[in-house]
Amino acid sequence: MTAACVVVWVIGAALLISSLAQMQNYASIINNAGVVRGGTQMAVKLEMAGVHADAIAERVDGLLVQLIGNERARLFKTSASDAVLDDLQAVQDKWRVIRDEVEDVRSGAPSGALLQASQEHWELADKAVKAAEVRANSESRLMLFVSAFLVLFTTAIIVLRERDSMKRQRRIFYTDPLTGGSNLEGFCRQAAKEIAAAPPSTYLVVYTNIVHFRFINDSFGRTAGDELIVRLYEIYRESCDGLCARADSDHFALLTKNDPAALETLCAKVDADLRAAEDLHFTGTLSCNYGAYVADDPNVGVASMVSDAAHVLKAGAKERGIAYYTEAFRAKLSSEMEIVQGMADALEREEFQLYFQPQIDVRTGMLTGAECLCRWQSRELGFMQPSAFIPAFERSGLISELDFYMLERVCRAYPLLLPGDRGGALPVSINFSRPTVLQDGFVERFLEIVRSHDLPSEAIEVEITEGAFMVDEAVVINAMDTLRAEGFRIAMDDFGTGFSSLNLLRRLPIQVLKLDKEFLREGYETDRTQSILSDIVGMAQHLGIRTVCEGVETPEHLELLRRIGCDTAQGFYYSRPVDLESFKRTYLG
Structure with missing residues (x-):
């Protein structure tokens, strides 16, 4: 569009300048022809009065030579230009006759012939002036017509090109570059x-x-x-x-x-x-x-x-x-929106409650740690399990605030010490969602919270789901490497629920592998399932990784874990998740 406009402006400016120059040229011709006509009459009058008019005669000679020379040198000639040239030459010829008659009058000859030549010269000069005016008007109209045509023609080209360009841009705007079809x-x-x-x-x-x-x-x-x-x-x-x-x-x-x-x-x-x-x-x-x-x-x-x-x-x-x-799904969305909108007030009122589920050594039956879980005691919505609100927070992008809130609550719950004479801080495993781990400043915020409570690093176990490592793997691994270097244990949760990669497991900075409870669901008794579990545990031991199996609900489950060498069990067989005070009384008293 800009380039096309520039072209139009250049063409228009060129035509305008050319027209102005031509008009100035024509005006000069008309003026000079008029000067020749008037100068001749004045010279004749002076000579008849006995006054020599040599200066005027020289001026007329020069103008005629100039006018005729310019006409002959014109590049583009029309019939009107030829007519002007012929008229000027006739004027020059008659001027020469007048010059001869002037010499005769100066020698004493009668002045009748001079007056006759002067009258004829006036008529010829007047004709030349009018011819020049006709040519000027004709060529000006032609120039205006050509200019208008060029402008209209150029404008039409611009419009057509712009329309074609808009069509191409519209096709690009509505086309997917990969498939070539609609976007x-x-x-x-x-x-x-x-x-x-x-x-x-x-x-x-x-x-x-x-x-x-x-x-x-x-x-x-x-x-x-x-x-x-x-x-x-x-x-x-x-x-x-x-x-x-x-x-x-x-x-x-x-x-x-x-x-x-x-x-x-x-x-x-x-x-x-x-x-x-x-x-x-x-x-x-x-x-x-x-x-x-x-x-x-x-x-x-x-x-x-x-x-x-x-x-x-x-x-x-x-x-x-x-x-x-459906309407049912629409209602679900409405309910989810209510949950999401209530999160900020719930955090401020500390409605999210700490619940702990113990982790027990399979061989000794002793408490080795606990997993921190969240329950929501909402003033408006009542008591809710994580499945009722965690997915909504994840979809809304608010889950990170809850993750760090739970970390803060766990830090405030300390001191939590292992029972008996073992001493030391109770390792508490805290889940961190994938969006939380991937956000900028995760490690810095994590360390700031823990350090503000002066907790030893062994008190917190950072638990990441297996799926978190499948997206932006390098970012997650870098964050976990940093936390491990600070002394925190790293655990992979829900192992076996996604595309578990043994090569990925080899590269991850984890010390704890949590086997998903689905391994102990219906069908766990089959040789195939038990062989898979045994191989996973053996591989983890070979890599120096401690194993925790979730979903332990029966003595048979526990016996299987003992047989395959799993380190730790977690599940309803030992305890459902309980609030902090109940956990303290039962396991840390």
């Missing part, structure tokens, strides 16, 4: 038209993702992940009866007819096509999840529908991989 903006724009043209509830807005896509990127590389996304887009485009677009990362937005059976068929087909893709070597276990929103309200924008579908995909209960945004 989320393009999807919302087109879907809005489709939904508006149909009765309410005709369509479903669907938001999808690839299960464990980050693991694919981390394990096979980003190029492999991009290939998977492109292939998935092609599958959706071929299988979906409506619109499809890549929203971001591994997420897609679909517009399909509101037919649950058809959506289930689509999901099954997509999963089957992914698994059958022979050129994608990791697709055998791939699947997708879906969040669906019924487009039943014309006043709700498509972007809002996509957002709600994404929300239910993340937090809703799924059946066959599909979660629908």
Whole structure:
């Protein structure tokens, strides 16, 4: 746009300057021709009165030579220019006759012939002046016409180019660079038209993702992940009866007819096509999840529908991989919002309570530590277990405040000493969420709280879930290395629930490995499960890592742990989580 405008301005300025110069030139011609006409008449009158007019004659000679020379030197000549030149030459010829008659009059000849020549010269000069005026007017109109044409032509080119540029920019704005199809903006724009043209509830807005896509990127590389996304887009485009677009990362937005059976068929087909893709070597276990929103309200924008579908995909209960945004889910969101909004006041009123669950040495039955757990005694919402509020805090980004609050409460609870003659601080394991560990200043804030209470480092065990190490691994490991160097024990929680990597385990700065309680659920008696547990414990011992098994509820569980060499047990077999005072009376009295 700017460059085009500059071109127009340059052309316009050039034409204007040229027109002004030409007009000045024409004005000079007309003026000089008038001077020749008037000067000739004055010279004749003076000569007839007996006064020599040689100076005027020389002036007329010079002007005629100049006028005729300029006309002959003109580069671009028209018929009007030829007419002006002929008239000027006729004026010059008649002037020469007058010069000859002047000499005769000076010699005593009658002046009649001089007067006749003077009259004829006046007529010829007047004709030359008028011809110059006609040419000036004609060429000025032509110049104005050409200027207007160029401006209009250039403006038309600019408009067309701008329109073409806007079309290209619009295509870029609405196109996903990886798949070449629509992006989320393009999807919302087109879907809005489709939904508006149909009765309410005709369509479903669907938001999808690839299960464990980050693991694919981390394990096979980003190029492999991009290939998977492109292939998935092609599958959706071929299988979906409506619109499809890549929203971001591994997420897609679909517009399909509101037919649950058809959506289930689509999901099954997509999963089957992914698994059958022979050129994608990791697709055998791939699947997708879906969040669906019924487009039943014309006043709700498509972007809002996509957002709600994404929300239910993340937090809703799924059946066959599909979660629908229902009134029940809407009510759940409302309840979750109430929980989130009540957090600040709850922290100030110290409504979050410390609960402890003991950790017992499998061989000796002695207390070796405890895990700190949180319960919320809300003034408005009543008593709540962690499952009722922790996920909401994690989704809202507020979980970090609760994590540090619990650390502060544990520090304030000390001194907590191991019972008997062992002495020393009771190691208390505190859970820290992934967002907390990844935030800037985590280590500094952690150390500031512990040091402000003058606690020994062995009193706190930092517990991180296995999944925390799967995202920004280097950041997490660096933070844990720093805390371990400060003397704090590092524990990996829920080992076995995700993509456990033995290579990752080898590199992590952990001293405690907590086996997830799922290992002791139904089916733990099988040789396969017990062999897995035994191998994990043996590997940990080989690496110098202490093992803690959660979910111990029966004597059989405990016997299994003794047999495979697990170090510590934690679960209902010994105690449910209890409040701080009950824990002190029971285990530290």
